[in-house]
Amino acid sequence: MVTELVVTGEGGGEAAAGGGEAAGAEEELDSAALDQRMIDSMMAYPAETEGSGNQPLEPEILDDGTKLFELTAAVTPWEKSPGEFVDAWTYNGMVPGPQIKVDLGDNVRVVVNNETPLGTDVHWHGISTPNDQDGVSPYTQDPIRSGDTFTYEFVAERNAIGMYHAHLHSQISVPNGMFGVFIIGENPIPYGETYSDIQVPTEAEMDLAFEMPMVLNDAGVIGLSLNGKSFPATEPVVMEQGQWGVAHYYNEGLTVHPMHLHQMPQLVYAKDGIPLDHPYWADTINVAPGERYSVLFNAEKVGTWVWHCHILTHVEREEGMFGMVTAVVVTDPS
Secondary structure (H helix, E strand, C coil): CEEEEECCCCCCCHHHHCCCCCCCCEEEEEHHHHHHHHHHHHHCCCCCCCCCCCCECCCEECCCCCEEEEEEEEEEEEEEECCEEEEEEEECCECCCCEEEECCCCEEEEEEEECCCCCECCEEECCCCCHHHCCCCCCCCCCECCCCEEEEEEECCCCEEEEEECCCCHHHHCCCCCEEEEEECCCCCCCCCEECCEECCCCCCCCEEEEEEEEEEEECCCEEEECCECECCCCCEEEECCCEEEEEEEECCCCCEEEEECCCCEEEEEECCEEEEEEEEECEEEECCCCEEEEEEECCCCEEEEEEECCHHHCEECCEECECEEEEEEECCC
């Protein structure tokens, strides 16, 4: 069977058009070739690329117990998919920037070095700070000029599943990669509770395989991605049957993303780091820009299970699968 594929339209970028052909382009493609193109793209997963984001940033512990972190903002090469390097705006050379995690009550000091060509600042999104540490220049501080350094300092006074990103020139720097995860205190998993006849194990009984951030993006040079990578360069999650996993969704993009995990209901137990009074099970979760959702799920069935944004042009195009797709691989412990 042969079919004629005609792609037309008015403009549109990767996020709007799902990375389709340019406007007015026409070509005849054999349907079997289209099938094979999609299959080949899927079988290339997982693909290795240079660089890995979300790496934990270890602090220097000062004499008074203050935890000192250092972030350097710069424009650096980033391989977002195999062979595709972009000039990303990074913290410490990675997308997302390094993961910062502190304990409740810690005194936190963050030294920010600006090596980007524009002035910048750092806003602690969802993190309680004094006004002069909120990172919104020129209201709460002067911009950190290119080549300059600024030091933020505050007490981690509330539990938080927050994030950090630039606020000045954010329409450039954030979609292009200047964002990261900031967690304060313990994860508020509702151990031992029952929701819709499904019981969450107690902390002692739960075999928790991982707790991971999943940062969503859809714009800039990073484009449609999970944790700074586009399929097939996204990283699979591997767990044994019966184990549990936790994901914290963070949306640093410009549009809502309905996140769907095949065959594993997700227990939404915190919104923006705030524990819910009534956690609920969901199949697909809409994560809007700036939002964070914390979910818990159980690996009941062995197999490779797809995990993706359910805006289908964010995961497939004529060239094959791409963008906001990864997988959970559940193995048989025996």
